[in-house]
Amino acid sequence: MRAAHPPNPRISSTLRRLSALATAVTLALTIGSCTTGKSDDDPVISSLNAQEADAAKPQDSISDMDNQTLSTACGLVTMSTSYVAGGTGSTAKEMATTVASRERSTDKFQWAVSIKPAVADQERTKYADNAQSAMSENMDRSSTGSAVVSPDGRYLSLILLPSEQQSGETAADLRTHIVVLDTKTGKTVRDVTVSGVTLGQALTNSALNVETAQNYFPAGSGKGTITIFSLTDTSAQPSSFPTDKWLVGATRENLMLAPSLLPDDCFNECSIMTTVSLLNTDGSTAGSISGVTAVHPGGWIHRFANPKAASDYQQRSKAASEDERKSLSPSREAAEEQLVNPSIKKTIDITGKRTFERGVPTGPGLLVKQEVPTGNGSTESKPAFWLSAADDGHPHTENLEQFENN
Numbered sequence: 001m002r003a004a005h006p007p008n009p010r011i012s013s014t015l016r017r018l019s020a021l022a023t024a025v026t027l028a029l030t031i032g033s034c035t036t037g038k039s040d041d042d043p044v045i046s047s048l049n050a051q052e053a054d055a056a057k058p059q060d061s062i063s064d065m066d067n068q069t070l071s072t073a074c075g076l077v078t079m080s081t082s083y084v085a086g087g088t089g090s091t092a093k094e095m096a097t098t099v100a101s102r103e104r105s106t107d108k109f110q111w112a113v114s115i116k117p118a119v120a121d122q123e124r125t126k127y128a129d130n131a132q133s134a135m136s137e138n139m140d141r142s143s144t145g146s147a148v149v150s151p152d153g154r155y156l157s158l159i160l161l162p163s164e165q166q167s168g169e170t171a172a173d174l175r176t177h178i179v180v181l182d183t184k185t186g187k188t189v190r191d192v193t194v195s196g197v198t199l200g201q202a203l204t205n206s207a208l209n210v211e212t213a214q215n216y217f218p219a220g221s222g223k224g225t226i227t228i229f230s231l232t233d234t235s236a237q238p239s240s241f242p243t244d245k246w247l248v249g250a251t252r253e254n255l256m257l258a259p260s261l262l263p264d265d266c267f268n269e270c271s272i273m274t275t276v277s278l279l280n281t282d283g284s285t286a287g288s289i290s291g292v293t294a295v296h297p298g299g300w301i302h303r304f305a306n307p308k309a310a311s312d313y314q315q316r317s318k319a320a321s322e323d324e325r326k327s328l329s330p331s332r333e334a335a336e337e338q339l340v341n342p343s344i345k346k347t348i349d350i351t352g353k354r355t356f357e358r359g360v361p362t363g364p365g366l367l368v369k370q371e372v373p374t375g376n377g378s379t380e381s382k383p384a385f386w387l388s389a390a391d392d393g394h395p396h397t398e399n400l401e402q403f404e405n406n
Contacts, residue, residue: 006194026322043160043177043186046114048098055110056082056098070181071359073153073390075101075110081118095124095161101186104361111186115179117161120146129164131171131197134216141264142357143249144200145213151252151298151343151389152194152205153363155189155231157202171197172214180208180231190234194227202250206232207281209255211247219244226255228281241283251299252343252389254278254286262294271314273307278342288338296357298364298389299343302350307335339387346393353384358403362390367403 048056057080070077078293081097095118101110118124125146126136139146139159146159162176177196180190196212202210208229211218218224226247227240231374245257275291278286289309304310313334317325339355350368358367366387371379381404385395 008314014382022291022346041163041175041177042114043190043191044114045084045179047186048100048112048114050109050112053098053100053109054170056080056096056114059299069359070149070156071149071153071361071365072101072156073363074184075103076359076363077101078157079119079147081124084114084116085263094118097158099156099158099181099186101183113181113186115158115160117160117163117177117216120161122162126346128161130162131165131174132162132176135197135199138261141200143295144202144247146201148201149183149201149363150203150205150362151250153390154183154205155203155208156183157201157203159198162198170214171216174198178208180229185192189231191230192229192238192359196225199224200247202247203231204250204254204281205252206230209250209281211243218246226283239282239382243283245277248276248402249295249297249299251278251341254280254342256295256299256301258292258295262292273304273311276301287342289342294355296355296364296366298366300366300387300389301339301340301342302355303338304334305338305349306333309333310335337379341389341393344393348387348393348395354381358389360386360396362388364389368395 017275067273075239079097079099081095084094084096094116096116097119097148098112098114100112100243103110112287116165120139122136122140125139126133148157157178157180160177160179162174165174173196174196176194178192178194179188182189189210194210194212195304196214197216199213199218201208201210208231209226211224211226213222214226224243226243227238229238230236241259245259246261247255248258248262249256258274258281260274262274263272273291273376275288275290276292276295277288280286289301289303291300291304291310293304295300296302296368309331313330317328320328336351339350353368353370357368358365368384369381370384372382383400387393387395
């Protein structure tokens with residue numbers, strides 16, 4: 001048996017001082033950088049001041065995400081992605097995304113964070129060396145893409161680029177991080193990891209909802225799954241349910257699912273119609289809406305008021321010759337279009353008008369335009385009203401000038 005000797009008092013004292021110094025240095029680094037990240041595989045999220053955020057902006061970016069602004073309840077959020085040095089002692093380059101919020105009217109800096117790995121977008125996902133690259137187009141979808149805002153504008157959820165797949169790994173082995181930020185403070189509300197191909201995400205006012213699959217579709221061998229992460233009780237375990245439908249959006253409290261994805265750029269003269277199912281977060285059905293042509297951020301749904309009449313007219317038009325088509329015109333029933341918000345049981349007639357997804361002072365919203373006579377025999381498109389996803393759904397006619405050049 002090896003004898004145990006008492007420690008030398010001088011050495012013991014020195015070790016205690018070194019240990020205390022190391023602890024102090026570690027604590028100072030942690031507090032000073034305001035960085036989160038529990039392991040090498042976890043995202044690294046660092047707080048930035050205004051100067052650091054400005055310095056991180058790339059000079060030129062071709063990314064659509066880096067050139068757009070997201071409206072929240074507290075301000076306007078911009079994102080920019082650039083290459084940064086990897087870890088200590090590493091010469092590898094990695095991408096990080098700077099997310100910054102500024103006050104809407106004054107452009108005053110509010111908060112900024114750096115997130116690594118970078119936020120996914122269509123271009124970056126397309127050239128990633130993993131199974132997610134085949135779903136690159138889904139990352140830029142306004143309602144279920146890699147950057148979405150909750151209907152009340154309180155949360156911003158970001159899908160990050162997954163790591164490269166190793167030899168022998170399948171789509172089911174893919175791991176993707178999703179980070180939810182509080183839009184008032186920039187603080188991380190929830191950081192989750194999902195497995196498989198990420199088909200999309202959507203935010204209600206109280207939960208992050210993520211659809212994943214083992215293939216590039218939810219039905220059949222895709223074995224689609226929707227996982228719900230609470231944002232009001234972040235210690236709660238996630239729940240999930242299987243589905244063969246696509247997640248296409250969310251209202252304030254329900255998920256919206258459809259048999260297939262709707263065209264993301266279908267805002268005017270849309271002809272593809274489908275039925276959207278409204279689901280509770282436990283997977284039970286809360287209702288359905290037919291004749292849907294588009295689902296917008298925040299929960300507004302674009303639909304034909306009479307799907308059968310609209311479908312019959314479309315079939316007649318499709319079967320008609322070019323000359324016959326010139327004389328065809330839809331009946332009032334076939335042409336009537338609506339915007340519906342299921343959360344507040346609101347329906348607005350938009351027949352003859354055009355809708356555009358725009359950020360409004362409360363977060364996600366819609367701008368509705370109509371043709372107005374100019375006086376010289378022609379017309380021009382002018383803003384008629386705007387809609388919020390956070391209030392009682394009434395058409396706003398104030399401050400329409402904010403959309404004149406947007």
